[in-house]
Amino acid sequence: MKKSLIAGLACLSLAVTSGAPYAVLAHPIETSATDNGQTTLRPLTSDVAVIAHRGASAYSPEHTLTAYKQAMTMKADYVEFDLQMTKDGQLIALHDETLARTTNAKELYPDRAPWRVKDFTLEEIRRLDAGSWFNKAYPDKAKTEYIGQHVPTLEEAIEFVKKHGNGKVGLYMETKAPSVYPGMEEKVIEILKKTNVLDDEKLFLESFSEESLRKLKTLAPNVKLIQLYSGGMLAGKDVYQEFKRISDYASGVGPSKELVVPKLMEAAHQNQFLVHPWTVNSQDDMVSLLSLGVDGEFTNNPDLLDDLLDKPFISHGVASGDITDSSAILWARTNGKANVKFELSTDSSFKDNTIVKTGRANVEDDYTVNVEVTGLKADTRYFYRAHAVSSKYSVNGSFKTAPQENSLKPMTMVWGGDTGGQGEIPPFKSFKAMAALNPDFFLFSGDTIYADNKTPAVPNPPSKTVQDFWAKYKENRTDAGLRSLLQKTGTYSIWDDHEVTNDFSGPSQELTPTGLRAFKDYWPISEERSQADKLYHKYSWGNTMDMIILNNRGYRSPNTQADGPDKTMLGDEQLKWLEQMLLESDAKVKLIATSVPISVPTGKANSRDGWANANQINPNDQTGYEYEFKKISDFIIEKGIKNVFFVTTDVHFAEIIKYDANKDGKTDYNELISGPIGAVKGNPGTLDPTFGPERLYAEGNFFNYGVFKVDPARKQATVEIQDENGKTHFSHSFQLED
Template sequence: MKMKKSLIAGLATLSLSVTSGAPLAVLAHPIQNAATDNGQSTLRPITSDVAVIAHRGASAYGPEHTLAAYKQAMTMKADYVEFDLQMTKDGQLIAMHDETLARTTNAKELYPDRAPWRVKDFTLEEISRLDAGSWFNKTYPNMAKTEYIGQHVPTLEEAIKFVKKHGNGKVGLYMETKAPNVYPGMEEKVIEILKETNVLDDEKLFLESFSEESLRKLKTLAPNVKLIQLYSGSMLTGKDVYQEMKRISDYAAGVGPSKELVVPKLMEAAHQNQLLVHPWTVNSEDDMVSLLSLGVDGEFTNNTDQLVDLLEKPYISHGVASGDVTDSSAILWARTNVEARVQFEISTDSSFKHDTIVKTSRADVAHDYTVNVEVNGLKADTKYYYRAHAVSSQYTVNGSFKTAPEENSLKPMSIVWGGDTGGQGEIPPYKSFKAMSAINPDFFLFSGDTIYADNKTPAVPNPPSETIQDFWAKYKENRTDAGLRSLLQKTGTFAIWDDHEVTNDFSGPSQPLTQAGLGAFKDYWPISSERSSANKLYHKYSWGKSMDMIILNNRGYRSPNTMADGPDKTMLGEEQVKWLEQQLLESDAKVKFVATSVPISVPTGKATARDGWANGNQVNPNDLTGYENEFKKISDFIIEKGIKNVYFVTTDVHFAEVIKYDANHDGKTDYHELISGPIGAVKINPGTLDPTFGPERLYAEGNFFNFGVFHVDPAKNQAGVEIRDENGKVHFSQTFQLED
């Protein structure tokens, strides 16, 4: 069989298929019809706009639930003003969040003998005497205004009329029945006032409550009103979110979850039932963007202006990353939500006041608005800070990385590695990335299966991924994980692909989907031109003389898995095998760290179609597949040339294992294999090892989420490995004395 020099000869230019649906009404903050949408994702708004809901008015800038705060929200172009409703002793509805008057008025001073100052114990006339604004000036002196002194508590009628008048008919009403069990008849009173003020049939009207009973009563009183079921964390504890969203869809038009509850499964469950998702209360720009990346339909916020600004301008939508870091260069990555020019600033100064390098790149639809920029001329063994923003936007995202030490230096180092994310129903959030980040590694090796393109997830409910839009959607879905974004922003990343970046157990040259899968992989990871050119993906990276990391491409050159093993069958291709041997031979690093996406002695794939190197004939004596002939060449080369301290590292098999090899059976260890995973996929237990290369298990454990840590201590001439669970707890630790 002739060895292939490139992944796929003559790849055609990627084509974009644009899907379109029925036209939707254009409201205040329209979503651009992006050609990058995959047409089936549940992680995108189901309306044509994302609603800016001013939480208690523009309550970051003025006293909540006062006319001043409502006016400020409308000036800032909010789509909705929210009222919390309480009922007075004489049955009048007022706008106030708390059941007591103590926090946001001067009730204690005016009525000192009436503790605990419950709203229901005061008449409207008594409440009308209160100052509802001065407290804000005392609490937030930097935001104080004289006009806030003497602001009064508005009635519901007054609040509605004020918004209708000053909002020019464009600003909607969003009101919550607070503690309806405390106020019998509250629902009837709400509907009565909505009728009297001629807003009950308004298109931009929502009623919300934590009380299902209250919402069902409102539905009975006004069948056409749009209702939002609010959720705190405890309300969803122990519930199947899919069943819960289906159940409430008979009365609710949407849900208002606490912001931390918004994850892909909730979005899928809600949107599949045509329920809007309006999380609360979202006050930081990072949180706003994070929720926008999940496809929410609106957000409650105290900072109305910040959300409006984000929705009106391009912004960095899925964090930033650095990768393929050397002693003098790095690749920086970012993605915007629409076409934009992206600016990166890079400096050794975290304030970016000194020695700042500036790079810009254009984010366009052909690459799903992702950009990769190369930064050269960096100092070795140095921590760099960088930040990125869409040029027209003020919103910035920060990151950092450390360059490799100088060529001949020996410095201690630590890395984390893992893979298998997004498979078999295990989707974000993942806990392992947060635990990885806490270790403060020098870099992160993402060892393959960085997505599961062929598995059902909220981003691709009808798998497998077939268009490049599907593949892009999978990467965006995993980037909704806050822990992953944090890790990528904290340290450099080296990403390699395995099978699920395209489809299970695929062979690049013969798989039609390889083109789209490879294109999306290169779009979504910070990959150097040395690796991406000619789609070779394999490369060597050095960490001084402490480690040479040799990254393999186990997919792009391989013969079909079903081909019988023999001298002509290849996984790496002849050129890559020769290159690997050359890197091993020439390396003078303490550790030769070979990043392979498939294992050596764990039989993977299927009988008669083995996907890793092992043929598994100890399981099936008639199994003639696998790639043992090729690995034997590599193994023999390591032994014959006396190459020491070789560690093959992988994930792929969904359990953790550490193996030492005596391939020539002379009683000495020839090399090691380190296996971790999964981060987020099906968990299984270790099986039987193929005996061909003399493996001996040092550790094997399955049925838990985990990742690996590898460190080198040149001063002690030692290397070490740890397997940690998703909480960071060490399950296995082994120190290796390095051979000279």
């Protein structure tokens, strides 16, 4: 049971010492060959716990014996009890401090509002019906057996689980509102001793009250305690400091599911804290949290979580990419070895004209799958879904094929890059804002990961093994906004330096093959681009736009080499190809996707990483790649190629530049720069003057992305820079030349 989860999310390489309170392996499993050996985004234990929240409360009236029994039938690992105390000092299992919501107290005791538990004796509470309310609230799940269910005492609930769980089902109980019930903690420990479960391995006590937990720790030093957190409790706090502070009494944390992000996981797992988020009821949310490496989940639907953990499933979303007018690449990742079935149709219900493709998820590719679908209709919205064949759980996506050749259709794309660097890690707000625009496609312009930066996925950088690189991609895929964008539209991904290491040159960097392998595993890349690792390619949006994707890393000379005829960024073959693509294009817009800028100096002195040599900063700096870019610039001018836009990220601020390279007073080409999505925020500086740049806009110190629209009917291209909240900071329209 639950072996497949750990195969993909990689458990157990974090050493769990024999003295740890959760060291017993309920379901021994194999460690994964995809484990990078240091990630904190994986469970501490060998088995992710299914914690039945108030019992199987989606199917039966909460905190009744029927709910507990159904939870055990659904293979829950733990049954959770919320504890309240009666007027006569007895502990009962009930969530609310009042009896009004889940019993018939109003009818039976009409004059005793607000029906607080502490105002009723156990004998009075025993008379209540704790099940009929469920039949009224959920008529589709109503059962006659629920009528007359009673509120159980803690002792009764424990004995019931012990009897029906055959000693395999654990107990998880919360001191609810302990400040209302003096002596609650002593009573809990008394009953745990009486029922002989205080020393059980599968026993947890939980509370939002630190005072209550500390008191329990004093009363029973070996008990495992979980500090619960709501959003307000962590607001403004440093989770690393907070979890270190509570480490003298807690064995783990129970955050609200919205709080679970990589930083929280790292802070918890570095303190050897289990992470048990609440309350997780949809399988999408369950999978999202599993991808972050949680150790268990509270759920009203234990059957859904158990079903996921029993078999391989789609673990990090789906994506489509390298879209043409007749083809697309579909991508998915499972968490274990599996056959993956893709279904594709123009019908969102998949009832008509469904195309089926199957791929194999294997360990050597970190369980990623890429399949090509051909024979598609141009200018058509396609829907697709993917699932591991052994699992019922599926993930849906969609994309739009490019218009047919020679057609002129309007187009909207979003672009951005610089994601996951310098301590800025998921969640990223920009992806959600991009997805809300419903773009025709997304250009991910490089630095799709920061392999050489410290993050919870690789706490000890730089990434060196392919497992390290894989872990980085998985970490960014934990971002719900990124998954949403990738599932909503097609993506064209290009790499820059941080997919390998800062400012690298492909031929001379020993990590290049490893970084490239991981890049190709985690993006939907066509065979044409991946063949011979060339990565450069042209994609057309009808006759509206030709997008020419460059590979600025794979062929370049070392940055430290002096510029001149023998220095190259693109290599002779790619440079000639670029010129040919520009010459042959009759599209309204020629968009050149380059991972480095033209006139913004990057890199270091005497080791410039972009095209510019920055000699306006240091006249003695002989590096950069201006000699080669001059060939490109001269070619564009001499051949009269119109409406050329270079689009990039890389520099961590936004800038829109027009160029008059031959100083004749006319614009020869434009450069569009956005970013960062999630990395250190910079500010614009002085431009290198070599190719005649003129700033139209420059702004830094904010997260942002770019929007590029082409309206052929109006002969207009519009660029916008939007911040992470979707607010437009700059908009400019270019009149397209004939």
